Amino acid sequence: xxxxxxxxxxxxxxxxxxxxxxxxxxxxxxxxxxxxxxxxxxxxxxxxxxxxxxxxxxxxxxxxxxxxxxxxxxxxxxxxxxxxxxxxxxxxxxxxxxxxxxxxxxxxxxxxxxxxxxxxxxxxxxxxxxxxxxxxxxxxxxxxxxxxxxxxxxxxxxxxxxxxxxxxxxxxxxxxxxxxxxxxxxxxxxxxxxxxxxxxxxxxxxxxxxxxxxxxxxxxxxxxxxxxxxx
Amino acid sequence: xxxxxxxxxxxxxxxxxxxxxxxxxxxxxxxxxxxxxxxxxxxxxxxxxxxxxxxxxxxxxxxxxxxxxxxxxxxxxxxxxxxxxxxxxxxxxxxxxxxxxxxxxxxxxxxxxxxxxxxxxxxxxxxxxxxxxxxxxxxxxxxxxxxxxxxxxxxxxxxxxxxxxxxxxxxxxxxxxxxxxxxxxxxxxxxxxxxxxxxxxxxxxxxxxxxxxxxxxxxxxxxxxxxxxxxxxxxxxxxxxxxxxxxxxxxxxxxxxxxxxxxx
Numbered sequence: 001x002x003x004x005x006x007x008x009x010x011x012x013x014x015x016x017x018x019x020x021x022x023x024x025x026x027x028x029x030x031x032x033x034x035x036x037x038x039x040x041x042x043x044x045x046x047x048x049x050x051x052x053x054x055x056x057x058x059x060x061x062x063x064x065x066x067x068x069x070x071x072x073x074x075x076x077x078x079x080x081x082x083x084x085x086x087x088x089x090x091x092x093x094x095x096x097x098x099x100x101x102x103x104x105x106x107x108x109x110x111x112x113x114x115x116x117x118x119x120x121x122x123x124x125x126x127x128x129x130x131x132x133x134x135x136x137x138x139x140x141x142x143x144x145x146x147x148x149x150x151x152x153x154x155x156x157x158x159x160x161x162x163x164x165x166x167x168x169x170x171x172x173x174x175x176x177x178x179x180x181x182x183x184x185x186x187x188x189x190x191x192x193x194x195x196x197x198x199x200x201x202x203x204x205x206x207x208x209x210x211x212x213x214x215x216x217x218x219x220x221x222x223x224x225x226x227x228x229x230x231x
Numbered sequence: 232x233x234x235x236x237x238x239x240x241x242x243x244x245x246x247x248x249x250x251x252x253x254x255x256x257x258x259x260x261x262x263x264x265x266x267x268x269x270x271x272x273x274x275x276x277x278x279x280x281x282x283x284x285x286x287x288x289x290x291x292x293x294x295x296x297x298x299x300x301x302x303x304x305x306x307x308x309x310x311x312x313x314x315x316x317x318x319x320x321x322x323x324x325x326x327x328x329x330x331x332x333x334x335x336x337x338x339x340x341x342x343x344x345x346x347x348x349x350x351x352x353x354x355x356x357x358x359x360x361x362x363x364x365x366x367x368x369x370x371x372x373x374x375x376x377x378x379x380x381x382x383x384x385x386x387x388x389x390x391x392x393x394x395x396x397x398x399x400x401x402x403x404x405x406x407x408x409x410x411x412x413x414x415x416x417x418x419x420x421x422x423x424x425x426x427x428x429x430x431x432x433x434x435x436x437x438x439x440x441x442x443x444x445x446x447x448x449x450x451x452x453x454x455x456x457x458x459x460x461x462x463x464x465x466x467x468x469x470x471x472x473x474x475x476x477x478x479x480x481x482x483x484x485x486x487x488x489x490x491x492x493x494x495x
Binding site for chain 2: 146
């Protein structure tokens with residue numbers, strides 16, 4: 001679960017970082033608090049009320065740490081504002097391979113399929129560990145100290161909350177990130193096949209390697225992708 | 232009588248924060264945010280290149296803000312002379328008296344916000360306030376570690392140029408860069424002058440892998456232990472850390488690893 005230090009919303013303490021977290025989560029679930037600027041204005045409060053109205057009879061526009069609204073908002077599922085998007089809920093690392101593939105940006109989908117096929121032909125047993133990952137999960141990883149970023153290409157989505165990931169993590173289903181992956185040449189092969197398809201490979205990031213990670217566009221496009229996601 | 236005096240002394244020391252030297256800061260600008268003071272410092276540094284960014288909390292201020300100071304004086308007279316010089320550049324500059332808290336960046340005369348922070352792009356996505364602020368960590372043996380947080384303009388960097396440099400400050404005030412780039416520098420374990428800590432070095436699913444680095448008393452690197460975290464000394468010559476692995480199910484497995492380094 002993400003971290004909230006104090007209350008946010010109507011008559012809340014509204015610490016800028018907390019407000020920003022709430023605004024990001026509201027957007028990721030299809031509610032529009034306006035821009036993610038850390039300021040709790042009427043749009044943010046209206047979005048909180050709208051979100052609360054899906055499960056509270058008397059929405060008060062206030063989110064408090066550990067209380068019902070916060071627990072709902074920080075749950076790890078995807079969009080809940082639109083009922084027909086409920087298939088994108090739950091831990092996206094546990095989704096089927098088919099669903100993970102569908103969670104990718106349409107341009108990335110066939111490329112990742114080609115990479116998986118090429119790796120299979122080289123004798124590996126590749127699988128997607130992560131396609132899309134919700135903003136709530138990303139914030140959880142960040143605040144637990146398990147990720148260096150609050151927004152990644154994995155979190156890209158359409159403004160309505162539908163997954164639209166620009167990145168995928170690909171592992172060999174026998175090794176994961178254990179030393180055997182390197183010893184058996186899996187990371188090297190992944191890098192070769194991904195780059196042959198024009199993808200960016202995280203194994204090339206000398207200062208902070210992400211061996212399993214491939215992405216559609218360079219890191220310089222992160223801001224554009226975030227904006228495109230409505231986040 | 233002696234016992235009572237000791238008790239009073241103990242109580243006083245318990246309620247009063249320890250104070251270091253008395254300084255006079257010649258302040259040319261202040262700002263509540265690190266990003267804000269970095270920009271102001273960038274402009275002022277053209278005329279006063281030896282300036283320093285200070286957190287007023289280092290003087291014990293309850294509400295800490297960032298201040299750019301052109302000079303840190305050790306006497307009121309010295310401060311007045313420096314103030315006269317600064318007035319020519321910043322008309323509303325002033326002198327702030329400061330009882331420095333020991334173990335702070337100010338006590339080490341190191342900037343709380345690196346000059347490079349002024350260059351962080353406005354549209355950076357993952358930069359937080361804490362990524363812009365350097366920190367000091369006193370070691371039990373009288374030395375200190377300073378984590379200098381900075382911006383490196385590298386094209387297409389996955390961390391948007393965020394960097395953390397680990398600097399050892401000796402009791403003699405000598406400074407040595409132990410690691411030029413060390414993400415999330417971890418617990419500092421010291422033994423007989425030697426020091427060990429970890430740096431996050433790889434992403435592995437929902438976890439980070441780390442590298443443990445060990446230095447001797449002169450700052451020379453003795454060893455690196457890949458994919459290991461939380462180093463601890465075991466006896467005088469062994470270092471123990473938790474070896475890291477993440478399997479295909481995404482679960483982190485930690486296993487104790489002991490490395491013999493020999494006597495110091």
